Amino acid sequence: MNSDEVFDAISHPMRVEILRELAKGPRGFADLKRKLKIDSSGLLDFHLKKMSSIVTTNAEGLYVLNDRGFAAVQAIDVVSRYGWQRRAYFINMGMYIVMNVYLFLTIQHWAILIVFGVWTAWIVFYSYWTFIKRRVRLRDNGQSKTSLER
Amino acid sequence: MNSDEVFDAISHPMRVEILRELAKGPRGFADLKRKLKIDSSGLLDFHLKKMSSIVTTNAEGLYVLNDRGFAAVQAIDVVSRYGWQRRAYFINMGMYIVMNVYLFLTIQHWAILIVFGVWTAWIVFYSYWTFIKRRVRLRDNGQSKTSLER
DNA sequence: AAGCGTGGTCAATGTTTCTTGACTTGCTGG
DNA sequence: CCAGCAAGTCAAGAAACATTGACCACGCTT
Numbered sequence: 001m002n003s004d005e006v007f008d009a010i011s012h013p014m015r016v017e018i019l020r021e022l023a024k025g026p027r028g029f030a031d032l033k034r035k036l037k038i039d040s041s042g043l044l045d046f047h048l049k050k051m052s053s054i055v056t057t058n059a060e061g062l063y064v065l066n067d068r069g070f071a072a073v074q075a076i077d078v079v080s081r082y083g084w085q086r087r088a089y090f091i092n093m094g095m096y097i098v099m100n101v102y103l104f105l106t107i108q109h110w111a112i113l114i115v116f117g118v119w120t121a122w123i124v125f126y127s128y129w130t131f132i133k134r135r136v137r138l139r140d141n142g143q144s145k146t147s148l149e150r
Numbered sequence: 151m152n153s154d155e156v157f158d159a160i161s162h163p164m165r166v167e168i169l170r171e172l173a174k175g176p177r178g179f180a181d182l183k184r185k186l187k188i189d190s191s192g193l194l195d196f197h198l199k200k201m202s203s204i205v206t207t208n209a210e211g212l213y214v215l216n217d218r219g220f221a222a223v224q225a226i227d228v229v230s231r232y233g234w235q236r237r238a239y240f241i242n243m244g245m246y247i248v249m250n251v252y253l254f255l256t257i258q259h260w261a262i263l264i265v266f267g268v269w270t271a272w273i274v275f276y277s278y279w280t281f282i283k284r285r286v287r288l289r290d291n292g293q294s295k296t297s298l299e300r
Numbered sequence: 301a302a303g304c305g306t307g308g309t310c311a312a313t314g315t316t317t318c319t320t321g322a323c324t325t326g327c328t329g330g
Numbered sequence: 331c332c333a334g335c336a337a338g339t340c341a342a343g344a345a346a347c348a349t350t351g352a353c354c355a356c357g358c359t360t
Contacts, residue, residue, distance in 0.1 A: 004163050006229045011161030012348085013154055029307045041308065043349055050347090061307085071232035075225040079156050079218075162318085179337050193319060195338060200317090211337090 006072045009051040014038070016076060018047060019065070022055060023073045026062035089127075096123050159201040160222050164188070168197060169215070172205060173223045176212035239276075246273050 010016055017036050021027060027035070029044065038044050048055060054069035065073070100116055160166055167186050171177060177185070179194065188194050198205060204219035215223070246269060254266075 004166065007157060007161045007166070007226075011157045014348095016154070016157075030305075033307095040350060042310080042351075045308065045310095046348070067232065068229075071229045074232070075228050076157075078225050078228050079221050164318095180335080183336095190320060191336095191338060192321070192340080195340095196318070 005053050006068055006075070009054050010072050010076060012047070012050075014043075015047050015051055018051070018055075019069065019073050019076070022063060022065045022069065026058055026060070026064045028062050032063065093123070155203045156218055156222050156225070159204050160226065162197065162200075164193075165197050165201055166226060168201070168205075169219065169223050169226070172213060172215045172219065176208055176210070176214045178212050182213065243273070 010019060014036070018032060021032060021035055029041075032038070033041065033044055036044075048063065051069075054066060054072055055063055056066055058064045096119060100119065104116075160169060164186070168182060171182060171185055179191075182188070183191070183194055186194075198213065201219075204216060204222055205213055206216055208214045
């Protein structure tokens with residue numbers, strides 16, 4: 001799958017809006033014009049043509065996303081939720097530590113070992129998923145001296 | 151997080167290559183020039199400046215990705231691996247059905263119920279993750295009549 | 301039959317982005 | 331001390347992109 005054209009297709013704010021709208025379902029030409037408040041037909045036409053590799057028309061003549069269109073929407077989500085992943089990790093980890101220490105100190109019953117075991121397994125899997133699979137970094141790599149301003 | 155500038159940064163093939171190279175580790179200017187076979191310094195300079203919001207320089211003066219740079223690389227991965235997710239789902243599902251039917255027909259022992267239970271739990275979680283969280287679609291939505299060629 | 305809505309196309313123009321190539325600065329080895 | 335390389339900067343032109351506005355064809359309806 002060639003990602004270049006997907007990113008080209010979503011590198012303009014109006015195209016991102018069109019994608020978000022089409023992700024909700026098939027839409028007609030005038031439909032899109034109204035929803036996105038675009039006055040010019042030519043402009044909408046231009047952007048739809050630009051995205052011809054990820055937006056097609058169905059049997060009723062409505063615009064729909066194809067596979068790669070959904071991939072593009074997902075890519076937008078990944079970028080905009082990136083900060084969330086790290087926070088979720090810390091929340092989950094904090095939960096794990098606090099709850100287990102609390103349970104261990106108060107209840108003192110063998111059944112805790114099961115909870116502890118299952119939870120630990122989950123944390124190991126979750127850490128693997130977060131850091132290896134999804135490549136989340138804990139901190140800004142590289143002491144950034146100063147950004148390259150124009 | 152403003153995704154517009156991230157997508158802008160990765161909407162050109164050369165910039166995607168630069169990102170992939172920097173994802174491997176910090177690189178110097180001439181390093182990048184050699185690896186990506188760019189003759190013109192001005193060209194590389196232009197693209198690095200273009201990505202100034204996701205590429206910075208570290209204490210040694212080498213170019214590195216910041217948080218958002220890694221998000222961008224991840225977005226590229228999501229797009230290029232989208233087809234793979236669906237295939238993995240079918241493989242996993244097929245495995246589940248074949249193995250359980252096989253075990254049930256051949257071994258006939260109560261311990262199978264545990265394997266069956268754990269495996270079913272995993273499949274439920276995996277389906278949730280695949281279809282709800284990651285929004286993978288099973289089929290191409292929309293009978294695509296014909297794509298909008300220029 | 302005239303007017304309106306849908307679903308477009310196309311040419312022209314202004315704006316931005318890419319690319320080239322010439323130039324600078326600072327360091328290093330011979 | 332000067333050649334050569336690393337690490338850039340910058341102006342100018344070419345190419346691509348974005349936007350406008352005029353136009354077209356079809357179907358419906360009043």
